[in-house]
Amino acid sequence: MGFLGFGKKRDIVDLTEHYKRQQEKLARQQGQTANSITQTGSGEGFSVFDNLDNQAPSSATSEDVDFGAGEGSIEERRKRLAKRLMEMTTKIEELSNQIYHLQQRVELLEKKTSIR
Known part of the structure; x- marks a missing residue:
């Protein structure tokens, strides 16, 4: 029997098996990722962080400045976008x-023409 008598037993779908398989698959993937991290950490692997140790401190500070300028431009864009949206909103209003006023005038003219 279905929920509150609606439907039949064969109409009910049991998703618990699918959920359990999905959780097991996720656990296996996390285990594999942890194993791969320990393997690359112990040997020489390809990593983004490997190159950071070899760079000079002056290049790191120049990258920080570049990121700061990028964030500033994003903030500038957000401000301009907000300003444009406000202008568009007021224009729409x-x-x-x-x-509305034109509709009122048309209704008034319709009333005047129907009276005569």
Whole structure:
């Protein structure tokens, strides 16, 4: 029997097996990732962090400055976008008001023409 009598037993789908398999697969993947991290850490592996130790401190500071400039431009973009959105919103409100007033005028003219 289904939930509250709706449907039949064969209509019920049991997703617990799928969920269990998915959790086991996820656990295996995490175990494999942990093993690969320990293997690359013990031997010579390809890693982004390997090159950071070999770089001079002056190059690291120049990268920090570049990132700072990038964030500033993102902030600048956000401010400009917010300003444009506010301008568009006010323009839409003004146009909406104009449309409303034009509708009122049309209704008034329709009333005047139907009276005569």
